[in-house]
Amino acid sequence: MTGVESPVYEPGHGLLKGRTAVITAAAGAGIGGATARRFLEEGARVLISDAHARRLKEYGAELTGQFPGAVTSVACDVTDEAQVGALFDAAVREHGRLDIVVNNAGLGGTSELVDMTDEQWSRVLDVTLNGTFRCTRAALRRMKDSQGGVIVNNASVVGWRAQTGQAHYAAAKAGVMALTRCAALEAAEYGVRVNAVSPSLAMHPHLVKVTSAELLEELTAREAFGRYAEPWEVANVIVFLASGYSSYMTGEVVAVSSQHA
Secondary structure (H helix, E strand, C coil), X not given: CCCCCCCCCCCCCCCCCCCEEEECCCCCCCHHHHHHHHHHHCCCEEEEEECCHHHHXXXXXXXXXXXXXXXXXXXXXXXXXXXXXHHHHHHHHHHCCCCEEEECCXXXXXXXXXXXXXXXXXXXXXXXXXXXHHHHHHHHHHHHHHCCEEEEEEXXXXXXXXXXXXXXXXXXXXXXXXXXXXXXXXXXXXXEEEEEEEECCECCHHHHHHCCHHHHHHHHHXXXXXXXXXXXXXXXXXXXXXXXXXXXXXXXXXXECCCCC
């Protein structure tokens, strides 16, 4: 990490005590995994999900060892409607209710438009935008009967600003922002709030593997604090949006960065 000051990891304060949450793409060191841990520290019961069954099993076992009885895991590919339905059915079956959903699943990649294939475009849109749509729809179908709940979607600053090689990802994340705003209006009558976070650069091992050192250095230099975000710093904002402290917020996209545009 660069910068003059390291962030302080705050302890949990019971902000989500007694709540049940589903978090997609939560098997590992990124934002989803960090959000699962933070939710557990805040007193929630958490169902973690991921398309990678092995990593999901390993992370589920790690969290269960630290938070016995509060963690379940269900493998789910968000591009498969049947699997999405099974995921949310499992959440209600295992925990009896569904209070919070964090739609974290997304897929990136780098390709300039002249070289981008239909398959590359469609795959990124299907995971990142369509997957968020499927999970939001499934959540609302279950939450509307209980007249309450919170959905938090993971967008990105590239949904606001241009970046070469990211047309498919930027279009998908801009779509997530628009979906969030429209879903919030429709969900209000059910007492359900829908918001999104928009991180810029949250460092984790997978990002290092798929991004050049030069690009990471360039992106880090754009940050106001001169450093990248820790995934748990983004998770802290998700906790806020999922908690009662944001009870009058809906349809908002919250930038976890200085890079709004």
